Amino acid sequence: MNGLNSKLLLILLPMLFGLIIAKNSTFNLQTTKCQFNTINNQLTCNSSKGVETCGGLVDSLPFNFTLFAIGELKATTGKIPLVWFRLYPRKLDNTGWWYYKHIKEENKKMSLHNKDKISNYDTGIVILDPLCWNRMIDVVKSSSTFDTIQAEKYNYGIFSKPYNKVKMIGTLEIM
Missing domain, CATH: 1.20.5 (Single alpha-helices involved in coiled-coils or other helix-helix interfaces)
Incomplete structure (x- = not known):
């Protein structure tokens, strides 16, 4: 015994x-959690670094999706580097995530970005105040938990994979 x-x-x-x-x-x-309120056009993100709320607007984001994975930080180099996060919509049947290209406009990529990033190739949620955007970057990227997801491509060529592996640092919910 x-x-x-x-x-x-x-x-x-x-x-x-x-x-x-x-x-x-x-x-x-803690993983970063964000919510975009479409009534008052406010994005609020919460992570281990705290909470930040910024005014923004939706730029051609498909509204049939309400939950998005926030992909890892992206940045360009140059005189004024730009920072943004790619968005990956949750499939409507809740079985996975879509790759970040806008499904109806193949060249547009969905992202969370500031107004300086607006181009013919970006769509998503735009933060209007540059100072608020800089604080928001710190909150979003301070996620202390990560997940690797497979984002399924809507269209893909013969020689490409049907999905991309993405480092997910949080979620964004459209309210």
């Missing part, structure tokens, strides 16, 4: 230790 108790203790002890660590606030991991 004593041997059985020892074996049970050896099994339960690591599980108990894991629960103690999970309850400790220093080990509390």
Whole structure:
């Protein structure tokens, strides 16, 4: 009987230790969560760095999707570097994510970006105030948990994969 108790203790002890660590606030991991309110055109994001709310607008984002994965940070180089995050819509049947190209306009890519990034090739949520956008970048990219998702392509060529692997740093919900 004593041997059985020892074996049970050896099994339960690591599980108990894991629960103690999970309850400790220093080990509390958080993914960035954002919501865009279409009534007042406000984007609010919450992560381990805090909460930020910025005014914005929707630029040709397909409204039949309400949940998007936020892809990892993207940036250009140059005199004034631009930063943005790609958006990947959740499939309507909830089985996965779509690749970030706008489904009806193949050349447009969905993203969360500031007004300086607006071009013929971008669509999504645009933050209007550059100072607020800089604070928003810090909040969104401070996600402390990540997930690798497969974003399925709507159209793909013979020699390309039917999906892209994406580092997801958060979610965006359209309200």
